[in-house]
Amino acid sequence: GGGGGLPSNSKHPLAGVPKIEELPPPEPLEKLTEGNKDAEAVAAVLGDYLTRCLYSKNWQLREAAILKLDLEVTSGKLTKSHNESDPLTLLHCLCQVLKRCLPDRIAQVVLVSAQLVQSISVHMLG
DSSP, X not given: OOGGGOSOTTTSTTTXXXXXXXXXXXXOHHHHHTTOHHHHHHHHHHOHHXXXXXXXXXXXXHHHHXXXXXXXXXXXXXXXXXXXXXXXXXXXXXHHHHHHHTTOSSHHHHHHHHXXXXXXXXXXXX
């Protein structure tokens, strides 16, 4: 693998998630969302790459993106970067992600989504 043109794992948008170097690059956002307002709102908060992974047809990318969000929530990084400015927008964004990923047909995506619900409950709402 050529690393997908991203500098190093520490700079990678999914840094901290195991085996990210084995993942394919996500599809372009326009192809995945086609004017989906929820996706646009998610991208505004979480950025293009993570949103492309969350909306990807590849379940490993969806799983990796949710794992990354879980890491960011449990470490406090996500809440530090967004909470002071607009905690409701961040929470709304995470709800959009969960609304999409909890009913996923791939069990592994559902499991990591459930873990994210627990992390949000403990670290953001607790």
